[in-house]
Amino acid sequence: MDLYPSQEQRDLASAVREVLAGRASGGGGAAPERVWRAAAAQGWFALGLAGADGGLDGTLADEAQVFAGIGAAAAEGPFLATVLAARVAVAAGRRELAEALTSGTLRAAHAFAPLDGSDPVQAYDARGAGVLLLIDEERPGARLVEVPGSAIVADLSSMDPAVSVARLRLDRARVLAEAADAGTVVSRASVLVSAMLAGVAAAATQASVEYAKLREQFGRPIGAFQAISHRCAEMAIRSAAAAAVVDLAAVSVDECRADAPRRVAAARRFTESAALENARVNIQNHGAIGFTWEHDAHRLLKRAWFLALSVQPRDAQTAALLAG
Amino acid sequence: MRLELNAREREFRDRAADWLVKNVPAQARPPSGPDLVAFDREWQLRQYDGGWAGVSWPREYGGAGLSLTEQILWYEQCALFDAPEPGVFSIALGHAGPTLIVEGTEEQKHRHLGPILRGEQVWAQGFSEPGAGSDLAGLRTRAQLDGDELVVRGSKIWTTRAHLSDWQELLVRTEPGARRHRGLSFLIVPMDSPGIDIRPIVTMDGDTPFAEVFYDDVRVPVTNLVGRRGDGWKVAMTTLGFERGTMTLGSVIRLRRLIERVRVLAGERCDRRGRPLLADGETAARLADLESEAVALYALALAFVSEVVHTGRSASGTLIRPFFAELSQRVKRTAADLLGREGLSVDGSRQAAEIVPSYLYSFGHTIGTGTSEVQRNVIAERVLGLPRA
Incomplete structure (x- = not known):
């Protein structure tokens, strides 16, 4: 029993931080080209795939370290959809498609919809993407379809600046791959979404603690006031537990443990609450500057909001957590 | 990161589970009084006889001398099999014992560690005072050196199970000039020492889990100091x-x-x-x-x-x-x-x-x-x- 990250995992986490540090936003949810290329070069998209499938033989716990960093940076770009799409492509035997995704030449958008149903769909990061990962949580099912630019019916204004939102018509979309085991894809997705949420929670804690040491009012740093310092302590508890429960869930999936589904749901729910609460409190801790567009505090809140509505929403979490 | 147990850990866990199935008492723990102490003593002694008391405590003092991982596995298995909690021995096993392992003299270790593991010594913790709760470093109970004895005067409160205890770990002020965390000492006090008066406190659930304890010139040998005089805060927090x-x-x-x-x-x-x-x-x-x-x-x-x-x-x-x-x-x-x-x-x-x-x-x-x-x-x-x- 050991939940301490290995040297490789710690190196990976700091490499991710370095790639994402100080980047300028590509605007409209697009990842800056430099970041995307560096991510592909470091193998973020191939990390969790088996060596025989052109992957790096990493674990889900390894991938979780990467996605915690992506969440903490509130980074733009369809990292998660591209990682999942590559897995679906591999499982369907579409080796070339998988290679295009893992090498970073092809980006994937994603949408939640019944596989043979609603059209048009609301999709995320469709601009600049060549394929769409369609996730049907009810069946469950996961399918990759081609999205030519002409499939975009309308570009919508996104609530979260880290993604773009568009409406797509899929009636003539070519199916490229169908996941045989969509349940696995959804459960891995849930862990990686949790990792990003844990990253958001941690980034909010760090931002509040740094600001509370610097900002002075009434002649002292605001961190000397318990109204602020106690909130920071609560944020620290939530973000530390969020990081730990993601690792616990990821290792449980890696080891195919019987309690993995419950732990994944626990991670998903806990990190969602932690990220939303920490992001909210972080804005309040910053006062008026935290209310501005210029400051990053709102980006964390919007990331948390977006991710909270990703795979495995609350009702599905509840069902998994209360399963006897 | 791994959750799977290695062969040695698995063997330990299976052995623990096997023992617990056969030994966890079937009857419920009595809610209070001497029956409760007898129940906890019997359970502790049974663990000792089975080789499960003090899993990570050193062998020379009666422990099993195993690693922290095994200690955790033991706690986990106890919880899974609904084994009784340490109960009246929680201070002895959770704080007094571990503190003595790190800071105690050889004589203190031999006097207490084995008996604690065998369920022979119930311990209480004398830290809080009427004027020093959250602000523990503000405590005022004094102990004055008199020859080879320390003379304790003052009072403690919220002392868990004081009326059932044989021993107490007591935090007192020994260096009158020193302030706050400095000038405190950590003492081992027998609860039957002359000059100790215990008054139980009834809590909001109707139980009497703790008491107020008064010390009227209670004489304690200096050999009962744990760590150096004046280092009590550090010892207590170890x-x-x-x-x-x-x-x-x-x-x-x-x-x-x-x-x-x-x-x-x-x-x-x-x-x-x-x-x-x-x-x-x-x-x-x-x-x-x-x-x-x-x-x-x-x-x-x-x-x-x-x-x-x-x-x-x-x-x-x-x-x-x-x-x-x-x-x-x-x-x-x-x-x-x-x-x-x-x-x-x-x-x-x-x-x-x-x-x-x-x-x-x-x-x-x-x-x-x-x-x-x-x-x-x-x-x-x-x-x-x-x-x-």
Whole structure:
């Protein structure tokens, strides 16, 4: 029993931080080209795939370290959809498609919809993407379809600046791959979404603690006031537990443990609450500057909001957590 | 990171499970009084005879001399098999013993460690005072050197199980000029010393778990000092965070078993219209929240222990206590809510008899061993580096 990250995992986490540090936003949810290329070069998209499938033989716990960093940076770009799409492509035997995704030449958008149903769909990061990962949580099912630019019916204004939102018509979309085991894809997705949420929670804690040491009012740093310092302590508890429960869930999936589904749901729910609460409190801790567009505090809140509505929403979490 | 046990750990766990199946007492723990002490003693002695007392304590003092991982596995298995908790021995096993292992003299170790493991010594902790609760360093009970004895004068309060204890770890002021944390000493005091007067305190659940203790020129040999004179604060804090972390893993598993029982309760009981309580979306969501928090707390405790095993230290021990205290309070509150009007009588049903007192007692969780507010101060200042309030 050991939940301490290995040297490789710690190196990976700091490499991710370095790639994402100080980047300028590509605007409209697009990842800056430099970041995307560096991510592909470091193998973020191939990390969790088996060596025989052109992957790096990493674990889900390894991938979780990467996605915690992506969440903490509130980074733009369809990292998660591209990682999942590559897995679906591999499982369907579409080796070339998988290679295009893992090498970073092809980006994937994603949408939640019944596989043979609603059209048009609301999709995320469709601009600049060549394929769409369609996730049907009810069946469950996961399918990759081609999205030519002409499939975009309308570009919508996104609530979260880290993604773009568009409406797509899929009636003539070519199916490229169908996941045989969509349940696995959804459960891995849930862990990686949790990792990003844990990253958001941690980034909010760090931002509040740094600001509370610097900002002075009434002649002292605001961190000397318990109204602020106690909130920071609560944020620290939530973000530390969020990081730990993601690792616990990821290792449980890696080891195919019987309690993995419950732990994944626990991670998903806990990190969602932690990220939303920490992001909210972080804005309040910053006062008026935290209310501005210029400051990053709102980006964390919007990331948390977006991710909270990703795979495995609350009702599905509840069902998994209360399963006897 | 790995959760799978290696061959040695698996062998240990299976052996522990096998022993617990055969040895966990079938009868319930008596609620209070001498029967309770007898029950806890018997269980502790049975563990000792089976080779399970003090799993990670050194062999030379009667422990099993195994690693921290095995200690945790033991706590986990005890929780899974609903074995009795350390009970009246919780201070002895959780604080006094571990402190003596690190700071005690050879004579002190031999006098206490073996007997503690055999269930022969009940210990109390004499830290809080009427004027020094959250502000523990403001304590005023004095001990003055007189030849080869220290003479203790003052009073302590909220001393758990003082009236049932044989020994006490006592924090006193020995250096009159020194202020606050400096000038304190850590003393071992026999509870039958002349000059000690104990007055039990009735708590809001109707029980008498602790007492006020008065010291009227109580004479204690200087050989009962643990660590050096004036180093008492450091001695008292030596094992505090660490023990909390390791014991919490077992406590969290017990809490998760309680959540499981509450879920079963919510599935069995119905509202006025005959609908199971669990069919109500709000109740289901509340139980799911509790379960997810308990899993997260378990993960946090495991991450803490893992970091200690790898690096010898971890800052996150202090995060665990307030999280655990507040969560366990919410779990018990939820259980009480599910009882509805049945909870208005403490002994009207088996479930009410278990849940109502446990809910009332849970108010102590966020006060004892430092209020939740003091814990937040500690996290803010020592873990996050924020300026002092």
